[in-house]
Amino acid sequence: MRRGLDTLYAVSLWLAALCLVAIALLVGAQIFGRIVDTVLVRAGMEPVGFVIPSLAEICGYLLAAGSFLALAGTLKAGAHIRVGMVLTHLGPRARQVVETVVFAGAAGLAAYMTWHLGQFAYVSWSFGEVSSGLVPVPLVYPQAAMAVGMAVATVAFIDELVETLRRGRPSFRAGEDAFSHEGEV
Structure with a gap:
């Protein structure tokens, strides 16, 4: 089970990274096109006029998904x-109680958001909604990516809730504790 969850989180992070790489490539291509046009104009030639239509809109969708x-x-x-x-001012037992309550609340809110983001994507899909830019992007894709990301986050909050209940601390706190004691004598 642990390996499956860790794989899920890793795949989600890789997809987020791919979204950022896609943004960088698209923006880089647009910048390169402008540089080529500037060089051509200065050389007395006609510019190519390379433009990626709806670049800002597409990059916005990729950023939201990522x-x-x-x-x-x-x-x-x-x-x-x-x-x-x-x-840091709470004792171990009080800290565990606070972290448990916070993770339970966060899991509940994340599940609520997941449901509504999924509904939002479903409505966009059922009505065939597209963006209003030059390139009509079907809105279901960025909305579904947001819903999937939120669903994985919901699983992660539940995972941390279970870890806190079982071990008395979130799984990531060991790294925080080691970092906070580095400079102590």
């Missing part, structure tokens, strides 16, 4: 921004 797909992996790595000031 952001949601990265949620679970960053949670499991302990890379989410958390406010630990309160937790």
Whole structure:
């Protein structure tokens, strides 16, 4: 089970990374096209006029998909921004209770968001909604990617809830504790 969950989180992170690579490639191609046009104009030639239609819109969809797909992996790595000031002043038992309540609430909210993002994607699919840009992008694709990313994040929150209940601490806290004691004498 552990290997399956870790694989799920890794695949989700790789998909998020692919979204970012796609953004970089698209923007890079557009910049390269502008550079070529500038060189051609300065050389007294006609510009090619290379343009990627709806670039900003497509990159926005890729960024949204990548952001949601990265949620679970960053949670499991302990890379989410958390406010630990309160937790550091609590005893071990009180800290476990607070973390358990927070993970339970986060899992509930994530499940709620997953459901509604899925419904949103379904409605877009059933009505055949497309974006209003020059390139009519079917909206179901970015919305479905967001729903999948949120579903994986829901699984990660439940995973952390179970870890906190079983072991008394989230799985990523060992790395935080080792980091916080590095500079101590």
